[in-house]
Amino acid sequence: MKPILEVKNMTMDFGGLRAIDSLDLYINKGEIVALIGPNGAGKTTFFNCITGIYTPTSGDVLINPQGKQERINGLKTNIVTRKGLARTFQNIRLFTSMTVLENVMVGCHAVTHTGVMGAIFRGKSTLAEEKFIVEKSYEILKKIGLEKYVDELAVNLPYGAQRLLEIARAMATDPFLLLLDEPAAGMNPQETAELDELILKIRDNEGISILLIEHDMKLVMSLSERIYVVDYGKKIGEGVPEEIRNNPVVIKAYLGEEIDA
Amino acid sequence: MTAKDEIKKSFLASIWFMFLTFPLMVIKVNTVTDTVEWRWHNMVLVGIGAFFLSMLWRYLLKRQADGSKKEKKEGPGIIQRLLQKKELTLPGIIIIGCFTLLFPHIFSMYQTNIMISALIYVMLGLGLNIVIGLAGLLDLGYVAFFAVGAYSYALLNLHYGVVFWIALPLGGLLAALFGIILGYPVLRLRGDYLAIVTLGFGEIIRLVLENWNEFSFGPSGIANIPKPGLPGTDLSLQGSTIFIFYIIVALVIFTIFVINRLENSRIGRAWIALKDDEIACQSMGINKAKTKLRAFALGATWAGMGGVVFAAKTTFINPASFTIWESVIILCTVVLGGMGSIAGVISGALLLILLPEYLRDFGQFRMITFGAVLVLMMVFRPGGMIENVRKTYKFEKN
Structure with missing residues (x-):
C-alpha cells in the first residue's frame, strides 16, 4: 500500500530565497507524524505548499486516499480540501x-x-x-x-x-489527513495534555492520519510515531522520536554548535 | 480624568472653534459702503456654544465607555431582543402590514411618493447588504446596477415596447450580468483596492450613459416611460402612484424573504466566512471566485429591479440620477443601519431618505444635520442602529 501523502523532492522559491529545498516526506495511513524545526525553517510554508495556498516551484505532492495516487500540486486550496486534506492555522483564523x-x-x-x-x-x-x-x-x-x-x-x-x-x-x-500547525501554541500544560489525548482519539476513532507542526517537544515526543526535522528548508533528520532525540545534527540545529576551546 | 481636565479640554476646544469661525462669523465686509463690520459678539456666542457642546460630547463619550463595559454582560440590545421574541413577531407583522396597506389612503400623494423613493432605497440597501454586509466586498459603484435596471426598462420599452412586468425580471437579470462583468476582474482585489475599482466602474457606466448619445440619448435622458398598468384598467395619476407603491412594497417583502433565506443558508455562511477570513474560507473547501461572483450578481439583481421601478415611477431618467452621491447614500444606509442586519438596513434606509425630506424646512442646514447625524451614529453606535445577531440553531442535543 502506498503512503496516503507522499511529497517528492519539493522545492519552493520566493524570488532568490529558497524556503524549502528538495524535501521528501511520506505519511502512511493512520500515522501521526510531526514536522519540527527552529523558527523560520519553512514548516508553515511546507503546509501552505501542500494545501495549495502556494504552488511549489518544483517537485510532486501525491495523495492516495483510496488506493489511487493523484498529484495535487498547483490545485486551488478549496479543491485540495475537497480531496481530503484539512488544516488548522498557526495564527488562529476563525x-x-x-x-x-x-x-x-x-x-x-x-x-x-x-x-x-x-x-x-x-x-x-x-x-x-x-x-x-x-x-x-x-x-x-x-x-x-x-x-x-x-x-x-x-x-x-x-x-x-x-x-x-x-x-x-x-x-x-471529512479529511483523511489533518494538518495541524502548532496546535498547542499558547496552551497551558494541562490543556496540552488534553490535546495529546484528543489527537490520539481523532486518529484512533475517526481514522484520520495526522501531520503536525509543533514546538512543544513533550507533546511531539509522546504523540508522534515518526518525526521529520527541517532547518533552512532542508531535511536534517528523520526517524522515530528516540532517534531524533539523539541525532547530533538535530541537537546542533536546536541548541547551537559547541565552540572548540 | 478629573473635572478640571475636562473643563480645560473643553475650554481649549472652544478657543479653537472661535479661531476657526473667526473669518466667517466676525468679519463682515459691507461691499456698498466699503467698510468692515466686526461682530465680536458672535465670537463670544461661538465660544460659549462650543464649550457646552464639547462638555456634552465628553459626557456622552464617558457614558458610552462605561456602558460598553456593562453591555458585554447584558447581551443584545432592546431592539434585538424584541426582534427575537417569537410571540411579538405575528402582531408586529400585522400592524406593519396594515399600516403599509393603508398608507397611500391615509397620507397625501406627496407622502406616498416620498415613501416610494424610500422603499426603493430599502431595496437597494438590502441588495448592497449582500455585497458589503455579508460578503464583505466594499462596493462604491453600486448605483451602476441601479442605472442598468432603469435604462434597460427605458430602452427596451422605447425600442421594443417591452412592458413593465417583463422588464422587471429582465432588468434584474441584466444587472446581475453586469455584476458578474464587474466581479470577474476584481476577484483578486480586496478592501481599498476593490473600493477604488468599483468606484471607477460606477463612473464608467454613468459616463457611457452621458456620452453615448445614439444609445442612451445622453444627458437629455429618456422621457415618457410608461407607468406599470393593470391589464384592462386605465389608472389615473393617483391610482398609478398607489399601484407603484404596492408594487414596491411587494418587491421589498420579496427581497427580505429571499435575503433572509440566503443569509441562513450554506451560501450565506460561505459569504460571511469569506468576509471574516479569505484564506481560512478557502481552506474549508469554499470556492472563492464563485462565492464572490454570486455575491456581486445577487446583490446587483435587486438594484436592477429597483432601477426598473424607479424608471417607472419618475417616467423620466437621465444620467444625473445615477451619480456617485447615490452610491454613497446607499452605502450609508447599510453602514448606519447595521451591516448584515436586515432590520437595520431597512430602518437605516428609511431614516436616511425620509429625514432629509422632512428636514427641507431647515433649508441649508439640512445637509449639516444629515452629516451630524452620521458622525454621531458612528461615534456612539459603530455597529449600526440594529446590529446583526447571529442565528442560533435548535436541535436535539443528545
Missing part, C-alpha cells in the same frame, strides 16, 4: 463574526451541495441537508469537547478553545 456551531457548519461546505435556488426555495433536500449539517457539526463539537460553547461567538472563546475549534472546523470537511 470566522470571528459567527458562532462556534456556525464555524463548524462552514466546514461542512465541502461535503454539501445546496445552491442559490435551493437556498431560496428551501425544498425538502435543502432542509434535510441543513439538518444534516447542524447535527454533524454538533456531533463534531461534542467529540472535541466544545459543546458547551455552541452558541457562543467564536471570538469570545478562550484561547485554547479557539485552537480546538480550528481542529473541529477542519474535521467537518
